[in-house]
Amino acid sequence: MIREISVEEALNNPRLRWVDVRSPGEFAEATVPWAVNVPLFDDEERARVGTCYKQQGREKAIQLGVRIVSPKIPSLLEQVEEATQGGEPLIFCWRGGMRSKAVATFLDLADRPVYRLAGGYRAYRQYVVSRLESYDLRARLIVLHGLTGVGKTDILKRLSREGVPVLDLEEMAGHRGSAFGTLGEIRPRNQKMFDSLLFHTLERFKDEPYLFMEAESKRIGRVLMPDFLEEAKTAGIPVIVEASFDVRVSRILETYLRGETDPDRLQQQVAGAVSRIERRLPPDVRKELALRIGERDWRRVVEILLEKYYDPRYLYSQEKVEGEAIHLNADDLEAAVEACKEIWNRLRRRTATDIPV
Numbered sequence: 001m002i003r004e005i006s007v008e009e010a011l012n013n014p015r016l017r018w019v020d021v022r023s024p025g026e027f028a029e030a031t032v033p034w035a036v037n038v039p040l041f042d043d044e045e046r047a048r049v050g051t052c053y054k055q056q057g058r059e060k061a062i063q064l065g066v067r068i069v070s071p072k073i074p075s076l077l078e079q080v081e082e083a084t085q086g087g088e089p090l091i092f093c094w095r096g097g098m099r100s101k102a103v104a105t106f107l108d109l110a111d112r113p114v115y116r117l118a119g120g121y122r123a124y125r126q127y128v129v130s131r132l133e134s135y136d137l138r139a140r141l142i143v144l145h146g147l148t149g150v151g152k153t154d155i156l157k158r159l160s161r162e163g164v165p166v167l168d169l170e171e172m173a174g175h176r177g178s179a180f181g182t183l184g185e186i187r188p189r190n191q192k193m194f195d196s197l198l199f200h201t202l203e204r205f206k207d208e209p210y211l212f213m214e215a216e217s218k219r220i221g222r223v224l225m226p227d228f229l230e231e232a233k234t235a236g237i238p239v240i241v242e243a244s245f246d247v248r249v250s251r252i253l254e255t256y257l258r259g260e261t262d263p264d265r266l267q268q269q270v271a272g273a274v275s276r277i278e279r280r281l282p283p284d285v286r287k288e289l290a291l292r293i294g295e296r297d298w299r300r301v302v303e304i305l306l307e308k309y310y311d312p313r314y315l316y317s318q319e320k321v322e323g324e325a326i327h328l329n330a331d332d333l334e335a336a337v338e339a340c341k342e343i344w345n346r347l348r349r350r351t352a353t354d355i356p357v
Contacts, residue, residue, distance in 0.1 A: 001108065001113065001114075002104045002105070002107075002108050002114055002115075002116055003113075003114070003115050003116070004096075004115070004116050004117075004118045005090070005115045005116070005117060005118060006118050006119075006123075007117065007118075007119070007123050007124050007127040008127065010090055010115070010117055015087045015088050016087060016088055016089075016090040016115060017036070017083060017084035017086075017087035017088065017089055017090065018032050018034060018035040018036070018090050018092065018117075019035065019036055019037075019038050019080055019083055019084065019089050019090065019091050019092070019103075020032065020035040020036065020037050020038070020092060020093075020121070021037075021038055021039060021040045021091055021092070021093050021099050021100055021103045022037075022039060022040075022093050022094055022099065022121070023039050023041055023042060023043045023045075023046040024037060024039055024042060024043055025043040025046075026046075026094070027039070029190065029192070030121075030125075030190060030192035030193050030196075031121065031193075032092075032121070032124060032196065033193070033196050033197055033200060035092075036083040036084075038076060038079045038080050038083060038103070040069060040072075040076070040093075040099045040102060040103055041065070041068065041069075041099075045068050048064065048068075049061050049064055049065050049068070052064045062098075065098075065102075069102065073106055076103060076106060077106060077107065077110055077112075080103070080107060080112075081112075088113055088114070088115060089107060089112070089114050089115065090114075090115040090116070090117055091103050091104045091107070091114060091115070091116050091117065092116070092117035092120045092121055092124070093120050093121070094120050094121055094122060095119060095120040095121070095122045095123070096116065096117060096118055096119045096120035096122075096123065097120065100116050100117065100120060101116065104116045125192060125196075128195050128196055128199045129195065131199055132195055132198070132199055132226050132228075133226075135199075135202065135226070135228050137202065137228055137229065137232050138206070138209075139165075139205065139206075139208050139209055139210055139211045140209065140210055140211075140232075140235075140236060140237065140347075141167075141210075141211055141212075141213050141232050141233055141235075141236030141237070142210055142211065142212045142213070142236060142237045142239060142340075142343065142344065142347070143213055143214070143215050143233055143236040143237065143238050143239065144156070144212065144213070144214045144215060144239050144241050144340075145215045145238055145239065145240045145241065145318055145321055145325065146240055146241035146242060146243075146314075146318075146330075147242075147243075147248065147306075147310065147311055147314050147315070147318075148248065148252065148306060148310045148311070148314065149243065149247075149248030149249065149251045149252040149255075149306070150241045150242060150243040150248060150251075150330050151241065151243060151251055151330040151333050151336065152214045152241050153168070153170060153214065153255075154251070154333055155241065155330065155333065155336055155337055155340060156168050156212060156213075156214060157171075158333065158334075158337045159212055159337060159340055159341065162337070162341070164212060164340070164341060164344055165205040165208045165210070165211045165212065166211065166212045166213070167198070167201060167202075167205075167211055167212070167213040167229075168214075169198070169213065169214065169216050169220055169225065170214065170216070170220060172189065172193075172194050172197040172198055172201070172223075173188070173189055173194050173220040173221045173222070173223045174187045174188040174189040174221065175188055175189075175220050175221025175222070175223075188221050188222050189221075189222070189223065190222055190223070191222070191223045191224065194220075194223040195223075198226075198229075209347070209348060209351045210237075210344055210347050210348060210351075212340065212344070213233065213236070215233060215238075216233075218230055237326070237343075237347070238321040238324060238325040238326070239325060239326045239327075239328055239340070239343065240318065240321070240325045240326070240327050240328065241328050241330045241336065242327060242328065242329050242330065243329070243330045243331050244331055245303075245306070247331050248306065249299060249302050249303055249306065252302050252306075253298060253299060253302060257298065263296065266296075267293060267296060270293055270298070270301065271293050274289055274293065274301075274305075277309060280309065281308060281309060282308075285304065285308045288304060289301060289304055289305075292304065326343065328340070
């Protein structure tokens, strides 16, 4: 039996295993974060059916789709079975149309209990956007400020691994928050995926009184932070993370150059990143950067960028929170993480005993 279910009902049913039957290209662009892709059509097949629909009409497109799909049915059923072990399949496509109906019908004919998402991915996207527009953030944010390279992202990731609630917005956005934000092993995400990851993370931590977050700007790579979160950041508890200049340079080199095995490509990427900000640099600085990039002297490139571009900009914004902030040295990341955990635990203890923070 095929059971149609709303987005809210689906999100509250932990036994469901979400199966996105759209094409791989659609899935790669945006989907439900934990969904598995079992495409009814691959990208080329989807394009063929779409062209047929436009040129010959709905009936001919359906006939073509049936011819394409028929040999795949046993494989589709096996893929869904493998993807949903221990749960029940929830099938969805773009708007709850023919693709999800077809796969759900195949499963039903095989006597497999199956759910179908009403309205498809479009309904899910509308649900997430609506919830974020009116989100009630009850937690107070502990906001990590600090110059580039002090280790804010590393601290957040280590806190998260130890079970401390963290909003890692750079991870959600697939960006590291600078002109060099896409260098290295990182894949930029679009607004749809960012919104989904943010919403579900907030829901997971909705009963937590305090969350850690980095002091990101409104725009993070390709995405925008919602207004309510930016307001909560401003009203949060500021922690200024500090580290020595040499330590910061070394961390930046490790972060951005890790895993890069093509020196020529790296050189092109660095040159391209510098070109996006060079109009804000004096001519003599641009000249030296070009020279150092040509020599592939990455340490000196980083030193120049910190001294002449990033540090002056961040120091200006940091002055706004200096007076009321907690200062934290992060030359030793493990010690910094322990200090953050102590801050978090102290605040939670005060909340538990109703002592104002």
